[in-house]
Amino acid sequence: MGRSRYKIYEEHYPYFITSTIIDGLPLLSKPELAQIVLESLTYLQTERKVIVYGYVIMGNHFHAIVQGIDLAKKLRLTKSYMARSMVDLLTENGNSKLLSQIAFRKLRHKLRSDYQVWEEGFHPKQLFNDEMVNQKLDYIHFNPVSAGFVGRAEHWRYSSARNYLGQEGVIPITIYSG
Numbered sequence: 001m002g003r004s005r006y007k008i009y010e011e012h013y014p015y016f017i018t019s020t021i022i023d024g025l026p027l028l029s030k031p032e033l034a035q036i037v038l039e040s041l042t043y044l045q046t047e048r049k050v051i052v053y054g055y056v057i058m059g060n061h062f063h064a065i066v067q068g069i070d071l072a073k074k075l076r077l078t079k080s081y082m083a084r085s086m087v088d089l090l091t092e093n094g095n096s097k098l099l100s101q102i103a104f105r106k107l108r109h110k111l112r113s114d115y116q117v118w119e120e121g122f123h124p125k126q127l128f129n130d131e132m133v134n135q136k137l138d139y140i141h142f143n144p145v146s147a148g149f150v151g152r153a154e155h156w157r158y159s160s161a162r163n164y165l166g167q168e169g170v171i172p173i174t175i176y177s178g
Contacts, residue, residue, distance in 0.1 A: 007072070008124050014053055014067040014176070015124040016136045019079060022105045022116050026059035027086065027098065034158050036085045037062055040078050042171050048074045053133065053176040056140045057158035058147065063140045065133065065176070075122050083117035130178035137164070137176065 008015060021027045028034045034057050041064065044050040050068035068074065090099050102115045127133045141164070144156035153161035163169035 008126075010126065011067070011069050011071055014051070014065050014127045014133055015071065016063065016065050016127055017075065017122040017124050018061060018063050019122045020061040020119040022102055022119055024060045025098070025101055025105070027102075027117070028057050028062065028158075029059035032089060032093075033086050036082050036089070038158070038171050040082050044068075044074060044078055045172070045174075048078075050074055052160075052173045054137045054140050054160040054164070054173060055158075056143050056156065056160070058143060062158075063136075063143065065127065065136055065140065072124070075124075079118050079122065083113075083115070086117050087115050133176050133178070 028037065037057050041052055041055055044066070045052050048068070050066050050071065053065040053067070055062060055064040066075070087099070087102070099115065102117055105116060125136075127136060141153040141159055141161040144150050144159065145153055150156045153159065154165055154167065157170060160169055160173045163173050164175060
């Protein structure tokens with residue numbers, strides 16, 4: 001989980017998480033890298049029994065509302081997997097420019113890798129009640145609208161907004177019903 005002051009204390013509550021690409025590089029604006037995040041969220045649900053209530057993937061970060069047992073460890077391992085997959089894909093595609101950027105920005109104490117894709121931690125915020133969950137779902141879904149990328153939340157491909165309108169989303173999620 002990194003050196004974050006944010007921690008997961010009570011696993012029976014949902015948590016709002018944010019993971020940011022190192023120095024805000026817009027890696028996730030590349031569809032093939034955003035796809036790695038989508039596949040990882042799906043894997044968390046199907047194989048790791050993490051409930052995903054909502055998500056949005058932006059160019060340089062993603063937000064999600066998640067809940068589950070041993071959540072911190074599962075999220076840490078998933079972020080590590082996503083980073084390795086992204087580096088492997090960038091290497092396969094010969095994208096030396098992005099690889100050199102994430103290598104240059106790597107923190108000095110990160111000795112086990114030549115690259116650093118993510119900022120440390122995922123800043124979990126415990127959601128104590130339905131009002132908090134619904135507020136964070138609105139925040140997640142309207143993030144691309146606020147950024148000026150789309151006029152309506154459901155028009156953003158990399159979001160669970162469509163799921164909440166009864167439409168098919170890019171990946172399945174668990175609709176939060178309080």
